Amino acid sequence: MSTLIYLAGIVLAIVAVLDIVKKPIKTSGKIIASVILLLTSWVGLIIYYLYAKDHLTDWFK
Template sequence: MIGLIIWIIGAVLTIKACFEILMLDVALWKRILVAIVLLATSWFGLAFYYLVAKGRIEDWLR
């Protein structure tokens, strides 16, 4: 049961992060690429996004 709850939390946070990435003001192919990498790396990508990249990712992609 706890595993399911953790999985659901991870899925919701990943979808939220992907929506945030897709709303950035950069080229579409860059947004899609970053969203795919985030989905492929699961918890590691999610942790990196929220702890390091959230405020800087738009500058990195320009």
């Protein structure tokens, strides 16, 4: 069971980072957002998918 949760976290993190890389923002913003997302694990994923996904382009213009 814990292996499934671990794998789900890895898959969601990869999908989120790929989504960040595809956004039309500066490279430095992509790096900062990706590092923060990966360092905060599940909390970062939840915040990204519920709030930050729609606001990244405004934050890193």
